[in-house]
Amino acid sequence: MEIKGLDYNTQREKLLMPEYGREIQKMVDHAIGLATKADRLRCAKTIVRMMETKVPQVRDTADYQQTLWDHLYLMSDKRLDIDWPFDVSDAEKIHSKPAPVPLPQDRIRLRHYGKLVTELTDKLKTMPEGAERDELVRQTANQMKRDLLTWGHGSSDDEKVADDMARLTDGAVQLDLGKFRFDRVTAIAVDEGKKKKRK
DSSP states (O other): OOOTTOOOGGGSOOOSSGGGHHHHHHHHHHHHTOSSHHHHHHHHHHHHHHHHHHSGGGGGSTTHHHHHHHHHHHHTTTOOOSOOSSOOTTGGGGGOOOOOOOOOOOOOSSGGGHHHHHHHHHHHHHOOSSHHHHHHHHHHHHHHHHHHHHHTTTOOOHHHHHHHHHHHTTTSOOOOTTTOOOOOOOHHHHHHHHHHHHO
């Protein structure tokens, strides 16, 4: 539907940098059309001062003047012919997208324990007997119990941890629940951890 006399933003040309608004874009277009280089530079300096008031948070960066001139260069679609007070050759990097971060593709057998416990149990499979291995077993089992309490809806059965430990280490680690003592983990500490994560 088109009504005469009404001008909608959706019908206008798309802004190159919408955070500065259409008025700044009109000023940039005006500056491009000025006759002399001196007039264009004077107009560009005024535009940069206006851009700084439109987006004041840009001042939080150390090189904010460089950023503003880079933005002006991009808004002019590289057509503003002036003696640039800053090097704008790298301005295009602002619009470049970062490379995607590769996500871990390993399948975690028991997801509520997470990747760290999986890595620990994999290490335990090949570790030789000794005090270091016993300490790693103790820390891993206690971490599994905390994870189970956090992500297992309050369930923290010692037999479940022992069974999962044996399953994850392919039987290399068998917890003797008659001798093994878990650290004391309270549900209150777990609930407080959940509350912190929500904030």
